[in-house]
Amino acid sequence: MSMSSPFDASAWAEQSRLLVERALSEWVPEHASAGLGASMRYAVMGGGKRLRPLLCLAARQSVAALQPPCPPDHREFQDLHHLHALLDQAALRAACAVELIHAYSLVHDDMPCMDNDVLRRGQPTVHVRFGQAQALLCGDALQALAFELLTPESSELQASIQVQLCRLLSSAAGHAGMCGGQAIDLHSVGLHLTRQALEEMHQKKTGALLTASVMMGASCAAPGSLPTGAMAQLGVYAAHLGLAFQVVDDILDVVADTQTLGKTAGKDADMDKPTFVSLLGLGDAKALAQQLHDQAQEALLASHLPQTQALSALAREVIDRPY
């Protein structure tokens, strides 16, 4: 997308979503052993907002115009063009890898021993459709596939970028990130968490992976090209966006109906889970979402990156989304 033409956020999102759907369809195996492929595709290809992949591609776009610092020897245009094609491809792999981690977490989360949810995006959940044992394996295989996507057999991409992508994803998915947040969530049912404890839970449970999406996309940059502090500001953007996402989730659980959500509405209140709405009330929760959005936008400005329009539009979408 060139800087000179006005940015069309919805066209960008539509085009990017299409790229992601195609890539997922290519990379999630149809014919894996004994029905495993079928359950993996069911878990991944059933739609969803693809917020994490879009964040990853938007972050890649924010660094796509940056060129490597001038080296002593002359660089051909052809080389730079090739470099950016490789980085685009790496970002697409990163986008899909993050989505696979998200998809596996939903499959395991929906199981009877966790949230016991039978409906996801308006369809039966994986364990309802394929049985619990297959759902367990399906989630496990999706997590492994995420790291397979990041380390393709023959890659011209700089190995240091591949390692960075694996590092960001594994730490966001693991005990200090998503899994850790879910463990806190398990232990918090029926408890009256402080706002600080609630924020910490969400920072890990959903925030870590949203942040990783942004950081992974921005890692697909020409080596040495990022302005000082840009990564840190993207981290601030992602942290605020992640929390805003969760506040809006809690609001929607109260105000939307099951059909719109595609999952059971009012579930958190029924299970006596602490939420931002139960803690702050609906009005203050809405004000908090708006405030977090504004802080995310400020961080984008402070990043001094040339093309943050897609990241900006996604932050807007996170607080305006109907489901």
Place this chain on the structure above:
Amino acid sequence: MSMSSPFDASAWAEQSRLLVERALSEWVPEHASAGLGASMRYAVMGGGKRLRPLLCLAARQSVAALQPPCPPDHREFQDLHHLHALLDQAALRAACAVELIHAYSLVHDDMPCMDNDVLRRGQPTVHVRFGQAQALLCGDALQALAFELLTPESSELQASIQVQLCRLLSSAAGHAGMCGGQAIDLHSVGLHLTRQALEEMHQKKTGALLTASVMMGASCAAPGSLPTGAMAQLGVYAAHLGLAFQVVDDILDVVADTQTLGKTAGKDADMDKPTFVSLLGLGDAKALAQQLHDQAQEALLASHLPQTQALSALAREVIDRPY
């Protein structure tokens, strides 16, 4: 271990096991969120044979005496020493990463929706001790931790080796490896598999990770130093060892008692699972194990690697083990 002194296999194994136990204890977090650390350590630190880590370290030993091809400029001894120290450290991380994948697969495998096992190494299984939801998360977090171990924040190790380790581990753990084998296993209960189908199941279910253990260890070699065909022969060694391991497992399930095994004996027969013993009879199964062992040893000889004594001793141990 120098080539001039006679090789003491049991001293090597004891010393290596100690290294692995120490490293796992350092790297599996004690204080992860909300009891998650406790369940992860319970799953990992409860003993076990550590066969996969030992295979990984033994494979590293088989390449440890190889030096990089002479470069045009003179290399200092200090540099080579440093290089091999880094490669040793990488192999230890690889050894622990493979064990974490193995440990997570046991945690998930033991759950009620899978094998519903209450006893593992003589102790209550993770879901019995911590509940099913925590067991599910514990396994998920262990898989992520495996990839965290392979991509430490500050590593001097060549990024290309780190990428190779992530690639080998993720493909061995995923749909085309361990998870795929488990899916076939799920579908094979009560069926009369051919020997070929049984071998394919085991090749994926346990063979893929055993093979990855060997390949990952051997990947921790000085760049360009491996003799032609050495990797392929190590693959042959690992494939035969992996199958021998499974044949012996099936034999032990019949001939050993629950106390010796540390898990419920006779379980496969009770569940009408196909085994090498049910397919071939006990005598032929024992002969097959010996034949596979001999083929593994031949592949080691054919690899022309200088220090295969530890790999050789492990193959012997796999068919002689009492549990």
